Structure formats: C-alpha cells, structure tokens
Amino acid sequence: MDWMEIISALALIAFIIFFFPAAREMIKNNPQGTSSDWMGFVIPVIAIAIFVTFLAMLV
Template sequence: MDWVQIISALALVMFIVVLFPATRHMMKNSPKGTSSDWISFVIPLVVIVLFILLLVKLV
C-alpha cells in the first residue's frame, strides 16, 4: 500500500467515527412519515421507473 491509500483509509475511518453518532441521533429523533408522505414519495419514483423503462424499450 502506498501513502495515498493509507491516508484514504484513515480518512474513511475518521468519517465513519465522526458521522455515525450524528446519524444515529438523527434517526432516533426524526419525525415519522405518514402514509400520505410515503405515497407522495412512491408516485414520482414509479413515474421515473416507468419513464426509464420506456426509454429502454425505445432503444
């Protein structure tokens, strides 16, 4: 391993150590989604998937 890979590995470990507690806190204290929130998320997702399938069929 050269020094760039070692520094990259150390940076990755540092990011995990710093961000994991904050992420756990955010997940624990975040508001829960209602069914209307999930529907408003799923509908655009389905539209995008159908559009991509249409583009694939046209090629």
C-alpha cells in the same frame, strides 16, 4: 497499497467515527414519514436515476 490509499482509508474511518453519533441522534429524533411522503422522495430519485442513465448513454 500506496500511501494515498492508506490516508484515504484512515480519513474514511475518521469520518465514519465522527458521523456515527450524529446519525444515531438523527434516527432517534427522526419524524416518521407517511407513504405519501416517501413517494414524494422516491419519484424524483427515480427521475434522477433515469437522467444519469441518459447521460451515461451520451458519452
């Protein structure tokens, strides 16, 4: 394990510690989405997944 991996690991741990309180707060105050709201998110994400697969086939 070289020093760059050690620094990457330490940086990731620092980011996780920094983002954890914000994530907890967001979950607490998060408005609930309806199934229609979630479909509005899932459909474009599926389209993105298909698009990325298409790009991977081009290389």
